[in-house]
Structure formats: structure tokens, C-alpha cells
Amino acid sequence: MTSQTNGSFDRTPLIAGNWKMNMDHVQGIALLQKLAWTLDDAKHDHDRVEVAVFPPFTDLRSVQSLVEADGLRVRYGAQDLSDKDSGAYTGDVSGQFLARLGCTYVLVGHSERRTLHGETDALCAAKIAAAHRHGLVPVLCVGEGLEVRQAGEHVGHTLEQLRGAVAGLDAERVAELVVAYEPVWAIGTGEVAGPEDAQEMAAAIRAELADLHDARTAARTRILYGGSAKAANAAALLKGRDVDGLLVGGASLDAEEFASIARFEQHLVTD
Numbered sequence: 565m566t567s568q569t570n571g572s573f574d575r576t577p578l579i580a581g582n583w584k585m586n587m588d589h590v591q592g593i594a595l596l597q598k599l600a601w602t603l604d605d606a607k608h609d610h611d612r613v614e615v616a617v618f619p620p621f622t623d624l625r626s627v628q629s630l631v632e633a634d635g636l637r638v639r640y641g642a643q644d645l646s647d648k649d650s651g652a653y654t655g656d657v658s659g660q661f662l663a664r665l666g667c668t669y670v671l672v673g674h675s676e677r678r679t680l681h682g683e684t685d686a687l688c689a690a691k692i693a694a695a696h697r698h699g700l701v702p703v704l705c706v707g708e709g710l711e712v713r714q715a716g717e718h719v720g721h722t723l724e725q726l727r728g729a730v731a732g733l734d735a736e737r738v739a740e741l742v743v744a745y746e747p748v749w750a751i752g753t754g755e756v757a758g759p760e761d762a763q764e765m766a767a768a769i770r771a772e773l774a775d776l777h778d779a780r781t782a783a784r785t786r787i788l789y790g791g792s793a794k795a796a797n798a799a800a801l802l803k804g805r806d807v808d809g810l811l812v813g814g815a816s817l818d819a820e821e822f823a824s825i826a827r828f829e830q831h832l833v834t835d
């Protein structure tokens with residue numbers, strides 16, 4: 565999970581599939597099995613391009629069992645966590661439980677959490693701290709809505725979200741952090757930010773992290789793009805020097821499509 569120079573990439577690319585509220589645990593196991601077989605058939609090199617899935621909470625125990633029993637190289641994480649560790653918080657899920665389930669990652673501040681559940685930057689900062697208390701790597705989601713984009717304020721807006729959530733982190737935490745830039749207007753809409761838009765924001769995020777810490781630290785942070793990513797546009801989106809992977813929603817529910825996204829290098833020559 566540590567960002568490293570990897571062939572033509574400055575950091576190990578991460579292709580992450582957020583299943584959102586889809587796939588019960590039986591369906592989820594079938595999807596993960598098919599994904600693993602498809603990647604195996606294609607001789608996917610997991611050290612070169614990391615693949616992770618983010619199933620619903622109720623799938624995680626089954627996912628853990630399958631990953632352990634079959635020795636799968638696909639990593640997994642949760643879609644959210646509580647900022648608290650335990651206690652009278654009905655319906656919430658502690659980072660401790662996620663760690664015990666073998667999660668590597670946890671999403672923090674997905675736009676659907678921010679808009680549907682009123683999550684603030686301060687809460688995201690607290691959730692990142694909770695993730696760290698339990699050895700989980702947070703994937704912090706940031707990004708602007710359509711009105712902000714149309715007003716030309718998308719960079720300032722997104723960097724404010726970033727600062728609000730990561731300001732207190734030390735350099736090692738910033739280096740291992742994953743940031744996912746997800747323009748809200750491109751999520752589940754079929755509207756894709758262009759590769760130049762993805763690179764513009766990824767570069768701005770990296771520059772901001774360098775300002776908050778130092779350039780060497782920021783050079784290790786992985787920055788993903790998310791929003792209607794699919795096999796047909798993955799290679800183009802990943803051409804940007806600062807774009808280190810994709811956070812995929814809808815297209816991650818189809819094992820072959822998602823595997824094809826993870827195999828984006830196959831498409832580079834034909835673009």
C-alpha cells in the first residue's frame with residue numbers, strides 16, 4: 565500500500581471499486597470470486613497495479629473469509645467508519661471492527677456521505693484520526709458540485725475540503741493517505757471530467773499537500789480520480805502524471821469491466 569516508484573508510474577496505481585449500497589454478501593462473494601478469476605486469467609500483477617474493493621459492511625466478513633481461504637491479492641475496505649471507537653452509537657461501525665475484519669482501507673467523506681448525511685470536514689478529520697487509531701488507511705474523498713465548478717471555484721473548494729480534513733496529520737500519515745478527487749457532477753451521471761480536469765485537480769491537491777508538509781511527502785500520496793470511470797476511459801484518465809488510480813462506482817459492479825479497468829495499461833497503446 566505504500567506509494568513507490570513502479571515502472572512508468574511514480575506511485576503504485578490503485579484501482580478501487582466502491583460497491584455503494586449494492587451486493588448483499590452472497591452476491592458480493594460471487595462478484596469478488598469472478599473478479600479474482602478474471603484478474604488471474606489475465607495474469608494481473610497486483611504488485612504493479614493494486615486492486616481493492618469497498619463492499620457494504622454486511623459483506624465484509626464473507627469477503628475476509630474468501631480472501632483468506634483463497635489467498636486473494638485483492639485488498640478491501642469499508643465505505644465509512646465512526647469517529648468513535650465504541651459505546652452508545654447505535655448503527656455506527658467502529659474502526660476497530662473493520663481492522664478485525666482485515667480491512668486495509670476505509671473511505672472517508674464520500675460525497676454521498678457529505679450530501680446525504682451532512683458530514684463536515686471536521687467530522688472527516690475525526691474519522692481519519694479514528695482510522696489511524698486502528699491501523700486503517702483512509703481514502704479521503706473530496707470534490708465539488710456542479711454550481712461550484714460552473715463558478716470556476718472548484719480548485720479552491722476542493723482544497724478547502726482537503727485542508728479541513730488533513731491539516732493535523734504528520735508527514736508519514738500524509739504519505740500513506742489516499743485522496744480521491746470526485747467531482748460530484750460526474751458521479752453516476754455518465755459525465756466524466758476530462759483527463760486534463762483530473763490532472764489539474766490532482767496536481768493542485770499534491771501542491772497543497774506539499775505546502776502543508778513538504779514536496780517529498782506529497783510525492784508519495786496517491787491521488788485517485790472518481791466519477792463515471794469505466795474501461796473505455798480509464799487509460800486516458802490515468803495518463804495524468806499526478807493521477808494515481810481510480811475510485812470506481814457503477815462499473816465496479818461488473819467483474820469483467822472492473823478487471824478491464826485494472827488492466828488499463830492494455831488500452832494505453834490503442835488510445
Ligand SMILES: O=C[C@H](O)COP(=O)(O)O
Nearest residue numbers: 582751752791792813814
Ligand atoms: O465512489 C465512487 C464514485 O462515487 C464514482 O461513482 P461512479 O463511477 O458510479 O460515477
